[in-house]
Amino acid sequence: MTMLKVACFVIVAISVVMVGCRGDVGDGGFDLLLETGRAHLTAGEYSEAVVALESAVEQKPEHSTAYFLLGQAYNQTGKLSQAVDAFDKVLELDPESAAAYHNLGVTYLQLGDVGLATDAFEAALELDPDDADTRYQLGAAYLTLALADSGPTAAPDPELLAQATEEFEKALALRENMPEALIGLGNIHLQQGDPSSAIPLLQQAIDLVPSSREAHYALGGAYAQSGNIAGACETYSEFLSLGPPPTWHSQAEQIMARLGCE
Numbered sequence: 001m002t003m004l005k006v007a008c009f010v011i012v013a014i015s016v017v018m019v020g021c022r023g024d025v026g027d028g029g030f031d032l033l034l035e036t037g038r039a040h041l042t043a044g045e046y047s048e049a050v051v052a053l054e055s056a057v058e059q060k061p062e063h064s065t066a067y068f069l070l071g072q073a074y075n076q077t078g079k080l081s082q083a084v085d086a087f088d089k090v091l092e093l094d095p096e097s098a099a100a101y102h103n104l105g106v107t108y109l110q111l112g113d114v115g116l117a118t119d120a121f122e123a124a125l126e127l128d129p130d131d132a133d134t135r136y137q138l139g140a141a142y143l144t145l146a147l148a149d150s151g152p153t154a155a156p157d158p159e160l161l162a163q164a165t166e167e168f169e170k171a172l173a174l175r176e177n178m179p180e181a182l183i184g185l186g187n188i189h190l191q192q193g194d195p196s197s198a199i200p201l202l203q204q205a206i207d208l209v210p211s212s213r214e215a216h217y218a219l220g221g222a223y224a225q226s227g228n229i230a231g232a233c234e235t236y237s238e239f240l241s242l243g244p245p246p247t248w249h250s251q252a253e254q255i256m257a258r259l260g261c262e
Contacts, residue, residue: 030059037069041076049073064093068100075107083107098128105137114144132174136181139167143184147191156191164188179205183215190218195226213242217252224259233261 033056040049053070060066071086084107090100105120121138124131146160165188171181182205189198202219205212216239223231236252236259244252 030056030063033059034063034066034069037066037073041069041072044076046073046076050077050079062093064090064097064100067093068097068103071100071103071107075103075110080107080111084111096127098124098131098134101127102131102134102137105134105141109137109141109144114141114148117141118145130174132171132178132181135167135171135174136178136184139164139171139181139184142167143188161188161191177204177208179209179212179215182208183212183218186215186218186222190222190225193225195222198222199226211242213239213244213248216242217244217248220252220255224255229259229261232259236261 033052037049037052037056050073053066053073056066057070067086067089071083074083074086087100087104090097101120101124105117108117108120118141121134121141124134142160142164146156168181168184171178182201186198186202199222202215202222205215216235220232220235220239223235233256236256239252
């Protein structure tokens with residue numbers, strides 16, 4: 001029987017770790033801009049954060065924290081190329097910033113350049129090997145690369161899958177019950193045609209985060225691959241109730257039609 005090929009939806013999330021030097025004491029104009037930008041970021045007011053932080057880096061182009069926060073603001077407003085430039089500037093000023101490498105990697109993933117993302121995550125882990133978020137993101141990058149050249153029925157690259165597995169397991173060792181890493185491992189088992197190993201991991205992720213669309217989608221695929229059509233239909237229905245983006249919604253409906261879900 002041909003193994004059901006299931007798309008993996010990789011979770012990427014920009015780091016919100018605030019690092020670097022703070023503003024000079026007594027420099028009221030710059031400090032006000034920096035803290036205003038930080039406050040706007042915290043409040044989710046990203047366009048306003050960009051305005052304040054662009055003014056801040058104009059005043060102090062040597063200030064790494066201002067560029068770090070500006071990179072986050074650019075990322076959140078979809079200005080990904082500008083975010084890359086901002087994080088590169090942080091690393092020019094502070095080459096030991098693991099958080100800047102992490103955020104650079106996430107931004108490259110969003111741009112679709114998985115190779116550069118992988119390089120950035122590996123550099124971040126050289127500086128901070130115990131960061132669970134970076135371990136997860138590197139695993140996600142390896143998983144994406146493993147699937148990149150495989151066709152609808154071709155097997156993913158086994159070496160890259162092994163590297164992804166190692167990173168997800170390290171992430172879980174650093175942060176027990178990390179939902180993203182559980183989903184990552186579940187997807188790997190699914191790609192390897194081992195739904196019996198995928199199902200408990202994905203169910204555990206759903207127990208931890210009941211609104212996880214990624215976990216529901218993957219669990220539906222695992223049930224389908226195991227022959228549990230009723231379980232697959234029920235899980236895909238739950239997935240659709242979570243309001244996935246149009247592409248995900250369409251793919252799930254197509255799978256449900258093939259499975260004969262009512």
